[in-house]
Amino acid sequence: MTGSDGAPAALLESVAPLAEAHDVALFDIDGVLLLGHSAVPHAAAALTDLSATGVRHGYLTNNASRSPAAVADELQAVGIPARAGEVTTSALAIAGLMSEELPAGSRVLVVGGPGLREATSETGLTVVDSAEDHPAAVVQGLALDIGWPELSEAALAVRAGATYFAPNLDATVPRERGLMIGNGSLVAAVVNATGVTPRTAGKPAPGIFHQALQRVGGRNPVVCGDRLDTDIAGARAAGFPALHVLTGVDRARAVLLAPPDHRPSYLGTDLRALSGPHPAPREEAGWWTCGGSAARSVNGALELRSDGSDLPLESADLTMDDYRCLASAAWSAADAGAPIDSAALPELRISAPR
Ligand SMILES: [Mg+2]
Structure with a gap:
């Protein structure tokens, strides 16, 4: 049986340290670099080491609530050398999809954080806040202050015929205290109320991985992620090898039980695995x-x-x-x-x- 990229869904071997065998590393953020606002152990040191070797970094997040600049600031605050131009969010990915499908200037009801509002308006669409504005589309991403009024506004607009988009459908988001409610769980409320399922562009859709590589350049990426159903499945769909780390959502037991399309190429406990070789059984x-x-x-x-x-x-x-x-x-x-x-x-x- 093979993964969706056609390669056998087995562990790969890297005789050289992964950081020497690749010219780009694309990092998922939550559960790989950050848990809430704290750095994941060993992440900052691993990234600093990587910078010294000249490997390019890209940061790839399904979190659509913050802009690339805000994400870079948050990473820098915990010692991770990130720049806004290296950050690809699912807000950028869904804004790209909406701009392809909607006429320029179309009204979009944005339920979500500033990152999603900014990405939507930067593509030439018009951000509105009410179903009364007769939006052509609704886009719903995670923000920590979304409640019944915002979800109901989205439901009203979708019921009235607006096309429904969501940057990602992650059920949970890892924070310091454990797995909290993710965007997919809030989207589920609107789906339950309307019977309409949104279009999506975040991981595991392969486009966001290609977009991330394009933003930083390079030819031979390795993806680093903690979630099998988004990071690893998406990397595999994009045709990129992936290192799975145990610092976030999915643990070793889940890795052993993973279906072929969700299996990582390399295994590690944390990002120190980038500086070592990877034998294959x-x-x-x-x-x-x-x-x-x-x-x-x-x-x-x-x-x-x-x-x-x-x-x-x-x-x-x-x-x-x-x-x-x-x-x-x-x-x-x-x-x-x-x-x-x-x-x-x-x-x-x-x-x-x-
Ligand atoms: Mg993650």
């Missing part, structure tokens, strides 16, 4: 081996050996090679029509390489 006699680790699937259950000894999946401090072998064994079992039993799979505790 090889299969021999049913075992997937990498370094001193080996894993296989037997009747829907994963077995793990480390340096020749059986190791329970519940062990603390599983190594990256353990993790790579478990992912390869789980994916190949699923592809062979004998998926592992998710009910018997615990959350894995992976430790960063020392």
Whole structure:
């Protein structure tokens, strides 16, 4: 079975450190660089190291509430060297789509933050705030002060025939205290009230990845993300390899259970994985081996050996090679029509390489 880019949905090998093998790194922001307003551990140091090697950075966010300049300011405040021209938001992506589909000057009811309002007006569309203004379209993105009045205004306009757009449909957004309500969950209220589903342009749509690469230039990108259904699925759809990190939404257990289109090319615990090589497990006699680790699937259950000894999946401090072998064994079992039993799979505790 292959991913949507036609390549086998298996781990790739990078003998050289990822940062040396690529000329551009495209970063998801929430859960990769930031948790709320705080930096993800090791992210600032990893990005500073990357700048020193000359690898270009692009920042790619489904958060449509802030402008690229505001996003860059927020990243700089935690020590990440970002510039506005390196930031691509789903607001820019949806504004691009609306400007292709609506006549110039069309009225658009914007429910969302300043980033979405700015992106909409910059494409030559006219921002309005009420269904009474007879908008041609409604665009709805996340802002933390959206409530019943704004959602109802959107519903009224959509019911009256306005075309419905949303920069992204993320159900949740990771913050310091956990997974909060994302734009997709607020959109679901309007969909429930109107029966109309919005057009969307954020991740996992491939266009925003190509747009991000175009903004920073370069030829050989690697995408860094925490969500399988947006970052990794979108990178795969765009034809770009992706590094998955464990600092945000999806954990190692979800990676093992991922369908082919959601599988990362490289695995890491955090962005320090950019500065290291990535061996890929090889299969021999049913075992997937990498370094001193080996894993296989037997009747829907994963077995793990480390340096020749059986190791329970519940062990603390599983190594990256353990993790790579478990992912390869789980994916190949699923592809062979004998998926592992998710009910018997615990959350894995992976430790960063020392
Ligand atoms: Mg994220």
